[in-house]
Amino acid sequence: MKMIDKTSWSRSAHFAFYKEFEQPNFNVTVELQVGRLHEFAKRHKVSFTHCYLYCLSQAIETYEPIRYRITDDEVIVTETVTLSTVFLKEDETFRFVPLEVYSDIFSFARNAQLSKEAHLKMPLLNDVFLSRARDLNQVYVSILPWFSFTSFSHAVFARSQDSGIPKFVFGKFNQEIGTIPLNIEVHHGLMDGVHVAKLITEIENQILKIIKNKVVF
Numbered sequence: 218m219k220m221i222d223k224t225s226w227s228r229s230a231h232f233a234f235y236k237e238f239e240q241p242n243f244n245v246t247v248e249l250q251v252g253r254l255h256e257f258a259k260r261h262k263v264s265f266t267h268c269y270l271y272c273l274s275q276a277i278e279t280y281e282p283i284r285y286r287i288t289d290d291e292v293i294v295t296e297t298v299t300l301s302t303v304f305l306k307e308d309e310t311f312r313f314v315p316l317e318v319y320s321d322i323f324s325f326a327r328n329a330q331l332s333k334e335a336h337l338k339m340p341l342l343n344d345v346f347l348s349r350a351r352d353l354n355q356v357y358v359s360i361l362p363w364f365s366f367t368s369f370s371h372a373v374f375a376r377s378q379d380s381g382i383p384k385f386v387f388g389k390f391n392q393e394i395g396t397i398p399l400n401i402e403v404h405h406g407l408m409d410g411v412h413v414a415k416l417i418t419e420i421e422n423q424i425l426k427i428i429k430n431k432v433v434f
Contacts, residue, residue, distance in 0.1 A: 218353075221285070221292040228407070232292060235406035241379065244402035245413055246368050249420065252395020253428040265390070266360060267326040269397065272423035273385060274300055274318050274325070277356060280419045285407040286353040287381040292407065295354045302358040304333050312336050313346050315355070322427060351380075359386045369400035381407050 223229045235241045251269060258265040277283050277298050284295045300316040314336040319325040336345070349355065365388050381404035388398035399420075401413055 218293045218295055221294065223292065226292070231409075232406040235404070236287070236290070238405070240373065241405050242371075242402050243405050244369060244371070244384075244400055245410070246366065246398055246400045247417055248396040249399050249417075249424075250395055251390065251397050251424060252392075254424050255390065255392075255395065257428050261323075263322065263326050264330070266362075266387075267329050268322060268427065269387060269424075270300060270302065270316060270329065270358065271319075271322045271325040272420055272427065273358070274298070274316070275423045275426075276416060276419040278318060279423075280416050282408055282412045283356075283383055283403070283416050285381060285404075287379065287404065287407070288353065293353070297354065299349075299352075299355045300358045301349070301355045303360060304337060306337050310341070312339065312341060315345065315349065353380055353382065356382060357384045359384075361386060361388050363389060365389045365391065365398050366400070367398070369402075371402055379404070 223232070226232075249269075254268050254272070255265050257263075258268045281294060284298060286293050286295055297318050299318070302314050302316050303311045304314050305311050314329075314333050316325070316329045316332060319328060336343070339345070366386075369386050371384055383404075384400075384402040386398075386400040388400075390397045399417075401416070403413060
């Protein structure tokens with residue numbers, strides 16, 4: 218991790234302003250065009266969910282502002298980020314499943330499946346989860362494949378626990394138009410709308426890399 222020098226950081230005043238807010242986060246919901254990514258998943262017999270999660274993980278690795286975090290009123294940049302992803306068990310309870318970064322979609326998908334299978338067998342508050350609970354090298358990801366949405370509201374941490382970790386929620390894939398809703402929530406002291414827009418563009422770029430076969434087989 219590296220620390221942001223707030224004396225030269227262009228967002229220092231914005232950070233100081235928003236960090237005093239009781240609720241300093243904002244979120245947006247967009248429709249990602251993923252029809253061709255869905256076709257890729259079917260053609261290569263890879264989980265479609267793993268495909269879009271892979272694109273998200275690669276975008277996070279590429280775009281630095283989404284890796285800004287807050288600790289002791291300082292801003293740091295995290296390194297490799299794990300996706301703390303919610304998956305559902307057969308009993309309709311969920312588990313937090315950590316998905317690590319891999320350089321290609323197939324390695325990511327294989328390891329994501331192994332991690333999912335292992336963590337669905339564990340209690341909700343297991344040792345792995347508890348050891349990572351305060352880890353800044355993660356983002357929170359939920360998957361709601363049963364319905365679409367145009368907005369989203371999250372459970373809120375106590376103010377003292379706000380570290381600026383982003384939250385992502387994917388909704389139901391619309392096969393007719395090839396889109397999926399994605400909600401992104403970030404700390405306004407760390408990012409503005411223009412930064413979220415750049416992150417979305419990077420996710421789209423990662424999708425294009427896959428569907429144009431610029432991935433490692």
